[in-house]
Amino acid sequence: MTLRSFAKINLAIHLLGKRADGYHEIVTLMETVDLADEVEVSAREQGTAITCSDPAVPTDGRNLVHRAAGLVRERCGLGDRGVRIHIEKRIPVAAGLAGGSGNAAMTLHGLNALWSLGLGEADLADLAAELGSDVPFCLHGGVAVASGRGEKVAWLDAPGSRHYVLVCPPLEVASGWAYSQWKMELTKDASCINLISSVMQAGDADRLASCLHNDLEPAVRAAHPEIDGARGLLADAGLKGMLMSGSGPTVFGLVPGRAEAERIAHDLRGRVEPSWRVFAVSSSSRRDVAV
Numbered sequence: 001m002t003l004r005s006f007a008k009i010n011l012a013i014h015l016l017g018k019r020a021d022g023y024h025e026i027v028t029l030m031e032t033v034d035l036a037d038e039v040e041v042s043a044r045e046q047g048t049a050i051t052c053s054d055p056a057v058p059t060d061g062r063n064l065v066h067r068a069a070g071l072v073r074e075r076c077g078l079g080d081r082g083v084r085i086h087i088e089k090r091i092p093v094a095a096g097l098a099g100g101s102g103n104a105a106m107t108l109h110g111l112n113a114l115w116s117l118g119l120g121e122a123d124l125a126d127l128a129a130e131l132g133s134d135v136p137f138c139l140h141g142g143v144a145v146a147s148g149r150g151e152k153v154a155w156l157d158a159p160g161s162r163h164y165v166l167v168c169p170p171l172e173v174a175s176g177w178a179y180s181q182w183k184m185e186l187t188k189d190a191s192c193i194n195l196i197s198s199v200m201q202a203g204d205a206d207r208l209a210s211c212l213h214n215d216l217e218p219a220v221r222a223a224h225p226e227i228d229g230a231r232g233l234l235a236d237a238g239l240k241g242m243l244m245s246g247s248g249p250t251v252f253g254l255v256p257g258r259a260e261a262e263r264i265a266h267d268l269r270g271r272v273e274p275s276w277r278v279f280a281v282s283s284s285s286r287r288d289v290a291v
C-alpha cells in the first residue's frame with residue numbers, strides 16, 4: 001500500500017510562552033500542499049525494515065516512521081509483527097515542511113489498514129500526538145489551527161485553492177534551536193491567528209499576504225542570511241506575501257495561480273545554485289491526504 005505524505009507550510013505561528021515540560025505553547029495556522037513523499041507499507045515476517053530514497057534520512061530507530069511502527073505494536077499488543085516501509089523522499093529534510101511528521105502520520109494510517117487494527121480517528125490522534133507535535137495535523141492535512149504544542153487541531157473550511165512558490169536554501173535548521181531563540185517581548189499578540197483564520201474562511205486570497213506572521217522567523221533570519229536570500233528572490237519575482245515556514249529554512253511566497261507559480265519557480269531555478277530547491281505548489285485538500 002502506498003500513501004502520499006504531504007508537506008505543510010505555516011501561514012502564521014504565534015508563540016505564547018514556554019511550558020514546564022520544555023515545549024512552547026503555540027498557536028499556528030497550517031496548510032498541506034501538494035509536494036509529497038510516498039510512504040509504501042508492506043508486510044514482512046517480523047521487525048521493522050526501513051528504506052529511503054534519500055541517503056541523508058536515517059533508516060534506524062531515529063526515523064519517525066520506525067517509532068510510529070513501534071508505538072502501534074506496543075499499544076495494540078502485536079509483539080514484533082513485521083513491516084517493511086519505503087519512503088520515496090521529495091520533501092526537503094529538516095526544512096520546516098514537516099516531512100518526517102507526515103511520513104509518521106501516513107505510517108499510522110498504513111499500519112491501521114495493513115494490520116486490520118480498526119483504530120478510529122481518536123485512537124490515531126492519540127498515537128500521533130505521542131510521536132510529535134505536527135503529526136496529528138498531518139493525519140488529515142488541509143487547513144487547520146493547531147494549539148497546545150501543536151497537537152490540538154481544529155480544522156478550518158478554507159474555500160478555494162492557494163498557490164505558492166517554495167524556496168528551500170541548502171541548510172538544516174533544528175526546530176529546538178529556533179524555538180530556544182524566541183524572546184517573549186518581541187512577539188505580537190495572538191490576534192494575528194484570528195485575523196488569518198477569518199481571511200482563510202472567507203477565501204480572501206488578496207488579504208492573505210498582509211496576515212502572514214511567524215514568531216520564529218526573526219532569529220532564524222538573523223543567524224542564517226540564506227533566509228533573506230530566499231526572500232529577496234521571491235521579492236524580485238514580484239511576490240508580495242512571503243514567510244519562513246515553521247522553523248525554516250524554507251520560505252514560501254503567495255502567487256495568484258498555479259501556472260504563474262510554475263513559471264516563477266522555473267525562472268528562479270535558473271537563478272540559484274542547484275543545491276537550492278524551488279517548488280511550485282498548491283493547497284491539497286483533506287480528501288487528498290486521507291487513505
Ligand code: ATP
Pocket residue numbers: 056057058062063064065087092093094095096097098099100101103104134175246247248
Ligand atoms: P517540522 O516542521 O515538523 O519541525 P521539519 O520539516 O523541519 O519538521 P523533518 O524533515 O521532519 O523536519 O526532519 C527533522 C529531522 O528528523 C531530520 O534531522 C531527520 O534526520 C529526522 N527524521 C526522522 N525521520 C524522518 C523522516 N521520515 N523523514 C525526514 N526526516 C526524518
